[in-house]
Structure formats: structure tokens, C-alpha cells
Amino acid sequence: MxxxxxxxxxxxxxxxxxxxxxxxxxxxxxxxxxxxxxxxxxxxxxxxxxxxxxxxxxxxxxxxxxxxxxxxxxxxxxxxxxxxxxxxxxxxxxxxxxxxVIRPTAEVIGDYSKTKQIAVLGTKGTVQSESYVIEIGKFFPDITVYQQACPLWVPLIENGEYDKPGADYFVKKYLEEVLAKSDQIDTLLLACTHYPLIQQKIKEYLPADIQVVAQGxxxxxxxxxxxxxxxxxxxxxxxxxxxxxxxxxxxxxxxxxxxxxxxxxxxxxxxxxxxx
CATH class of the missing domain: 3.40.50.1860 (Rossmann fold)
Known part of the structure; x- marks a missing residue:
């Protein structure tokens, strides 16, 4: 066969x-x-x-x-x-x-949020395309989506530096930037398939009531x-x-x-x- x-x-x-x-x-x-x-x-x-x-x-x-x-x-x-x-x-x-991977994620991500405010973390290209804003809006028009480009996360991960102390600065930096956009964000979507490798580190810099969602x-x-x-x-x-x-x-x-x-x-x- x-x-x-x-x-x-x-x-x-x-x-x-x-x-x-x-x-x-x-x-x-x-x-x-x-x-x-x-x-x-x-x-x-x-x-x-x-x-x-x-x-x-x-x-x-x-x-x-x-x-x-x-x-x-x-x-x-x-x-x-x-x-x-x-x-x-x-x-x-x-x-x-x-x-x-965008549409399947957009179809369900709104169900994770109680405050109806979601943060999407991705590469510069993904964020600039506004694909998540558009697709999530189709399925959950009442959801507000805040985007944050994290351009240094992929290089840190692919160079094996993601679990080193030097990565903490950039994890904290991007999280602070996106959370400053709203204090009602309760769901954070990892809109890059690299990011699960730093998911635990991301959680360390987030309030306990904010959940982190990977796509796999x-x-x-x-x-x-x-x-x-x-x-x-x-x-x-x-x-x-x-x-x-x-x-x-x-x-x-x-x-x-x-x-x-x-x-x-x-x-x-x-x-x-x-x-x-």
C-alpha cells in the first residue's frame, strides 16, 4: 500500500x-x-x-x-x-x-475567558497580520483581543537560552507591556508554537488568575x-x-x-x- x-x-x-x-x-x-x-x-x-x-x-x-x-x-x-x-x-x-492553526484556535479561545478580554502573544508577522483579531471576532464578537509582539522569544528559544536567567528580562518585559493594555485580561494565548517551551517561565510573571493557553x-x-x-x-x-x-x-x-x-x-x- x-x-x-x-x-x-x-x-x-x-x-x-x-x-x-x-x-x-x-x-x-x-x-x-x-x-x-x-x-x-x-x-x-x-x-x-x-x-x-x-x-x-x-x-x-x-x-x-x-x-x-x-x-x-x-x-x-x-x-x-x-x-x-x-x-x-x-x-x-x-x-x-x-x-x-489560527482558525481552530480562534474557534474555541473565547470559551476560556470570563472577562471577555484576551491577550495574544506572537511573532511580529503574526501580530501585524491581525489574523487572530479578525478570526476571534468572527466567532466571539464580544471578545476584546490585545496583541503583543515578542520578537526576541523565538531567537532565545532556538539558541537554547530560554531557560537561562537572561531570558527572564524579555519574558517579563513583553508580559508587562501587554498587561498594561488592560487590567481585565484573564486569558493569555501563546500564538507561536515555540512559546510552550517558556510557558512555565511565563506563568511565573503572571498573576495567578490569568491562564495561559497553548495551541497543541x-x-x-x-x-x-x-x-x-x-x-x-x-x-x-x-x-x-x-x-x-x-x-x-x-x-x-x-x-x-x-x-x-x-x-x-x-x-x-x-x-x-x-x-x-
């Missing part, structure tokens, strides 16, 4: 926190993870560049046999998903599907619901419980080292050559 795995894409390592939750909830399927670490981070790049990079990686996953690709990256979901869904797939293969379990449950609602897609995905990891950086050992921190288990990756 031809292998038809679910593809999971991220600009680097962060999507592995989402993949971890997906695999925990849906262990029977085959998966291929691709991290575009050679061109990361995406957060400060233009819409055009992010779309180009994301679409190239999605096409690579299609070539690996994936009928369904999850953009486990908030920046790619904010800046590339719409064009991929509405334009690129029509020319590539209208039977294939690409899903993101939300996206995993949304994928489970999607497959249940689309049995034709569910049946097309192979089920051998396999996991494959690829990086666009030729130093796969370096990728494996950091990937283990995000995935919570040993990772053995291969090199993926993305032709521009």
Missing part, C-alpha cells in the same frame, strides 16, 4: 510542539514533519517571502505523498494559508488539503474532528504509526538535538532539499 502520511510543516522547531499533541491524540496515522530551519525564522519576513517559502515546503510534502498538510506555524498560517487554499491548490491538486491540544482535537467530518480524507491516509522528520539544514544532528526539546522524544531527521 502506498504510504500517504499527514504532513506537518513549520519554519523551524516550534511545530514539533503541535506535532507532539497530534501524535498523542492520533497515534495510528503516518506523519512527515518538515522544518525549514535553513530559512528560519519567518516572523520578520514579508508576506510574499513567507508565502513563497511555505508553498515550496508544502509542495515538497505533497511529493512525499501527503494528501493533507498542517501548517503548524502561526506566521505561515497568518501570511500564506489563504493564498495556498484559494489559489495554489487549484493549480496543484484540488483534492489535496492544507490546514492552519486545540489543534490536535480540531484535526481529529476534521478527519471525522471528512471520511474520504481519513481513509486516504496510511496508518502504520510511523514518524519521519526532515530539515532543510544539512546539519541534521544539530536539528535532532534541538528538535528533541520541542518534541519530547528522540528525533532522527533527514535532509530535505527545497528547490527554489
Amino acid at each position: 502506498e504510504n500517504k502520511p499527514i504532513g506537518i510543516f513549520d519554519s523551524g522547531y516550534g511545530g514539533l510542539t503541535v506535532f507532539r499533541s497530534i501524535f498523542e491524540q492520533l497515534p495510528d496515522y503516518d506523519y512527515v514533519y518538515l522544518g525549514d530551519t535553513a530559512r528560519a525564522p519567518y516572523g520578520n519576513r514579508s508576506f510574499q517571502t513567507i508565502h513563497q517559502y511555505t508553498w515550496e515546503c508544502v509542495q515538497w510534502l505533497f511529493k512525499q505523498g501527503c494528501p493533507l498538510v498542517i501548517l503548524a506555524c502561526n506566521t505561515a498560517s497568518a501570511k500564506a494559508l489563504r493564498n495556498i487554499q484559494q489559489l495554489d491548490l487549484k493549480n496543484e491538486d484540488p483534492e489535496k488539503r492544507v490546514l492552519g 491540544d486545540i489543534v490536535a482535537q480540531s484535526l481529529a474532528d476534521y478527519l471525522q467530518r471528512h471520511p474520504e480524507m481519513e481513509k486516504s491516509i496510511s496508518k502504520n504509526k510511523t514518524q519521519q522528520f526532515f530539515t532543510t539544514t544539512d546539519d541534521t544532528a544539530d536539528f535532532d538535538h534541538y528538535a528533541e526539546l520541542f518534541f519530547g522524544a528522540k528525533v532522527h531527521s533527514g535532509y530535505a532539499e527545497i528547490k527554489c
Whole structure:
């Protein structure tokens, strides 16, 4: 039987926190993870560049046999998903599907808040797109969304400095900035898949009555619901419980080292050559 795995894409390592939750909830399927670490981070790049990079990686996953690709990256979901869904797939293969992480999160995040005031922490690109403000407004028009870009968190995390004392300054700095916007914020959404690695540190600088929400379990449950609602897609995905990891950086050992921190288990990756 031809292998038809679910593809999971991220600009680097962060999507592995989402993949971890997906695999925990849906262990029977085959998966291929691709991290575009050679061109990361995406957060400060233009819409055009992010779309180009994301679409190239999605096409690579299609070539690996994936009928369904999850953009486990908030920046790619904010800046590339719409064009991929509405334009690129029509020319590539209208039977294939690409899903993101923003809409599933927006569909439920309002249920977490009692004060109806939510803070969204993300990369500069995600915040500038205002995707969360728009999407949350569709499902929860009575929710007020405050955004905060945290441009130094991803570099700190990807350079292994996230658990060092030097990271505390920048965690505290961004939290103080967003909480200064309202004293009624009771829910803080980590709108970047890297941020779960500093979730505990974030909690240390927050009042006890503010909850912190990561996306992994939300996206995993949304994928489970999607497959249940689309049995034709569910049946097309192979089920051998396999996991494959690829990086666009030729130093796969370096990728494996950091990937283990995000995935919570040993990772053995291969090199993926993305032709521009």
C-alpha cells in the first residue's frame, strides 16, 4: 500500500510542539514533519517571502505523498494559508488539503475567558497580520483581543537560552507591556508554537488568575474532528504509526538535538532539499 502520511510543516522547531499533541491524540496515522530551519525564522519576513517559502515546503510534502498538510506555524498560517487554499491548490491538486492553526484556535479561545478580554502573544508577522483579531471576532464578537509582539522569544528559544536567567528580562518585559493594555485580561494565548517551551517561565510573571493557553491540544482535537467530518480524507491516509522528520539544514544532528526539546522524544531527521 502506498504510504500517504499527514504532513506537518513549520519554519523551524516550534511545530514539533503541535506535532507532539497530534501524535498523542492520533497515534495510528503516518506523519512527515518538515522544518525549514535553513530559512528560519519567518516572523520578520514579508508576506510574499513567507508565502513563497511555505508553498515550496508544502509542495515538497505533497511529493512525499501527503494528501493533507498542517501548517503548524502561526506566521505561515497568518501570511500564506489563504493564498495556498484559494489559489495554489487549484493549480496543484484540488483534492489535496492544507490546514492552519489560527482558525481552530480562534474557534474555541473565547470559551476560556470570563472577562471577555484576551491577550495574544506572537511573532511580529503574526501580530501585524491581525489574523487572530479578525478570526476571534468572527466567532466571539464580544471578545476584546490585545496583541503583543515578542520578537526576541523565538531567537532565545532556538539558541537554547530560554531557560537561562537572561531570558527572564524579555519574558517579563513583553508580559508587562501587554498587561498594561488592560487590567481585565484573564486569558493569555501563546500564538507561536515555540512559546510552550517558556510557558512555565511565563506563568511565573503572571498573576495567578490569568491562564495561559497553548495551541497543541486545540489543534490536535480540531484535526481529529476534521478527519471525522471528512471520511474520504481519513481513509486516504496510511496508518502504520510511523514518524519521519526532515530539515532543510544539512546539519541534521544539530536539528535532532534541538528538535528533541520541542518534541519530547528522540528525533532522527533527514535532509530535505527545497528547490527554489
